[in-house]
Amino acid sequence: MKGLLIKDFRLMKNMKNSILMIIVIAMGMGAYIKDASFIITYLALIGVTFTTSTMSYDEFDNGYPFLLSLPVSRKGYVVEKYIFGLLLNGGGWLLGSVIATVAGAVRNTAPVRDSLMMSLALLPFALLLLSVLLPFHMKFGGEKGRIVMIITMGMIFAVVVLGAKLAESMHIDLDAALEKLPAMGTGTIALGGIVVGVVILLLSCRISIGIMEKKEF
Amino acid sequence: MLKIEHLRKDYKSFSLDCTMEVKPGCVTGLIGQNGAGKSTTFKAALGLIRPDGGSIRILGKDIRDFDAQDRKKLGVVLSDSGFSGYLTVADTAPVLNSLYEDFDKAFFLEQIHKAGLPDNKKIKEFSTGMKAKLKVITAISHNARLLILDEPTSGLDVVARDELLDLLREFMEKDEDRSILISSHISGDLETLCDDVYMIHEGKIVLHEDTDVLLSDYAVLKMDERQYEALDKQYILRCKKESFGYSCLTNQKQYYLENYPKLAIIKGTIDEVITMMIRGAAL
Structure with a gap:
C-alpha cells in the first residue's frame, strides 16, 4: 500500500506545473469571482482528475501486468487508489475551502461561518465525484471511461428530469419537500450529506474491487 | 517451486494445454515461437489471467491462494510490461523499498550504476536494452526464491545479453534453493543457462529434456x-x-x-x- 502511494506521489511530479497553475488560477478566482463554491468544487474535481491521471500513467505502455505481479493484490491496488483519491480530492476541497473562506473574509463578501458551512455542504459532492469517476476509469480505462461516463451522466440527468416530470404529472410537490430541508438546519444537512457521501464512496470502492478482480491482464 | 498441470486457457484461435515443473535449485527454460503460448503460461502462473482448467502450484500454494505477501518471494520480468514510463529509476527505488521487506537498495543502486542506467531520466526515454536491464535488476534485488522471466533478453545485443545472463548466474549462485523459469526465443541464452528446457508449440509442450542430454544425445x-x-x-x-x-x-x-x-x-x-x-x- 505504502509503496503504491509513493509511486503515485512520484507520478504526480509529472503534473507539478499543472498543479501550480491550477492553484494560481484558484487564487485568482478567489480574488475576483463572487461564487466561492465554484473554487471548492473546481479544486476537488481537479484532485479526482489527478487521481485518474495516475491510473492512466499506470496503464501507459501496458503497465498493469507488471504492477500486479509486484506484492500488490488487486483489492490493495483499488483501495490505494481510493485512499490516494481521498487525499487529493480532500486536499483540493480543503485548499478550495481555505481560499474561499479567506477570500470571503478579506473581500468582505461572506462571513467565515457561512463560508465554512458552504465548504461542509460541498464535501459530499466532492466525495460523489470520486465515487463516480473511479469505477468508470477502472472498468473502461482512460479514453473510453470518459466517454462512457459522459453518456451515463446524461442518462442519469434524463432520468432525474423524467422523474421530476412524472412527479409533476402525478401532482407530487417536489418544491414543498425541498423547502422543508432548511428547517432541519444546515449543519444536520451537511452532516447527513457527508454520511451519505461516505456510504456511496464505500459502495463505489466495493464495485471497483469487483471490476478489478474480474479483469484479465 | 512451480508446478503446472494441464493448465488450460482457450482463446478464439488459440488453445493452451501446458504441464511443466520448475524444481528447486534449477533454471528451467521455456522455448517456443512467438504466439506458441509462453506468455499465456507466464501470465496464468502469475495470476494475471484466469485459467479455464488445470492447476498451478507456486512455492507450494495454489495460485488462487497466492497473496500479495507470497508475491514478495517472486521476481518477475514481463516482456511487454514494466514500471510506468513516467517514473525514473530514482522513483522506483523507494517504491520497491516499501513493497519488499528484503529489498537490497545498495545492491539495486550498485547494479543500476554498473549497467550505466541514469537515475533521473524517465523510463519511457530508455532504450530497449536499458529497460530490459532495469527489469532484471528489479527482479533480482529483493532476495526472491523464484524468478519468472518472460523474454528478459529480447531486443538486447550480444554483449548486453551476456551481462544479463551473468546477473542471473550470480543470482543462482547466492542460494542453492533459488529457481528460475525463463522463456526466450533465443536458444543460445537457454543453452548456457538452463538445467532443463521445455519446448512449447501451438499451446502444447512438445518436448522436455535436460539441457545436457539435449546437447549430448x-x-x-x-x-x-x-x-x-x-x-x-x-x-x-x-x-x-x-x-x-x-x-x-x-x-x-x-x-x-x-x-x-x-x-x-x-x-x-x-x-x-x-x-x-x-x-x-x-x-
Missing part, C-alpha cells in the same frame, strides 16, 4: 533416400523431407554414430531440435 541425421530406407527408425523422433533426401531428429546420437558411420550427423542444438520438432513429422 540429440542430433540431426542427414541422409539420402536409400540410406533412409535402410535406417533403423526406433530412436527417430521426427523426420523431414529435404531436397537431398531426409533429415531425422534422434535422441540417441551414439547409436547412430556407431551403427551408421556414413551418415552426416549434426550435433543437436536447441535451434536444430526445435526446428525439427515443429517442422518435422512424427513417424
